[in-house]
Amino acid sequence: MPLYLTNSAAGALDDEAKKKIADDITRIHCSITGAPPIFVHAFFAQGIPDMPLGDKSVLTFGSIRSGRSDAQKADITGQIRHAVSGHTGIPVEAVDVKIFDTPAHWAMEGGEIMPEPGEEAAWLAAHQDRPEAPVA
Amino acid sequence: MKLGSQAEVRWGEIARNSGYTASKPSTTSVVVLTADTALDQPVRVALLHELVDFWTKGSGCSVDEITAVIGDPVQT
Numbered sequence: 218m219p220l221y222l223t224n225s226a227a228g229a230l231d232d233e234a235k236k237k238i239a240d241d242i243t244r245i246h247c248s249i250t251g252a253p254p255i256f257v258h259a260f261f262a263q264g265i266p267d268m269p270l271g272d273k274s275v276l277t278f279g280s281i282r283s284g285r286s287d288a289q290k291a292d293i294t295g296q297i298r299h300a301v302s303g304h305t306g307i308p309v310e311a312v313d314v315k316i317f318d319t320p321a322h323w324a325m326e327g328g329e330i331m332p333e334p335g336e337e338a339a340w341l342a343a344h345q346d347r348p349e350a351p352v353a
Numbered sequence: 354m355k356l357g358s359q360a361e362v363r364w365g366e367i368a369r370n371s372g373y374t375a376s377k378p379s380t381t382s383v384v385v386l387t388a389d390t391a392l393d394q395p396v397r398v399a400l401l402h403e404l405v406d407f408w409t410k411g412s413g414c415s416v417d418e419i420t421a422v423i424g425d426p427v428q429t
Contacts (some may be wrong), residue, residue, distance in 0.1 A: 235373075255374070319422065330391065
């Protein structure tokens with residue numbers, strides 16, 4: 218966690234765009250929150266029943282650990298909308314991003330409860346052998 | 354402790370080249386469960402461990418390839 222799940226209209230996102238958007242989501246989330254990249258999941262699908270597109274072409278739900286400020290969440294939302302638009306040519310007005318808070322203690326990764334924001338050091342130290350773990 | 358009713362299960366499959374963790378192709382499964390009652394944290398942790406054990410044994414994935422969430426009921 219965070220998990221950024223993106224629903225899109227058919228043909229809106231090709232594989233190249235998904236990779237670039239995933240890179241940007243990871244960069245944006247980490248730069249704004251200070252979270253380590255190892256925590257960031259960016260998944261893409263079409264026709265997700267619980268994520269109706271309405272009049273949008275792309276809709277991203279970000280489930281992030283509780284504790285981020287409203288300003289941080291607005292910054293994440295704005296930057297991701299523009300990243301998606303920039304990589305696809307879809308007007309930014311047709312891209313929506315919604316952020317949802319999830320208490321860290323509700324989630325488990327690597328077999329352990331997720332740390333609260335800013336308290337990642339112990340968790341990371343215990344998971345240094347993960348393939349995507351950051352180099353110390 | 355078990356929850357009070359049969360679980361409703363919904364699957365979502367992520368296609369190849371459509372999932373990334375730390376900007377790398379992801380093999381992570383995300384399993385999200387909403388409980389039917391607010392849980393004390395020790396109960397939640399025990400259920401999360403049970404869920405992760407079940408998932409890793411059933412799928413063959415490692416414990417590092419599962420993100421599990423057990424949330425309290427959504428207040429509307």
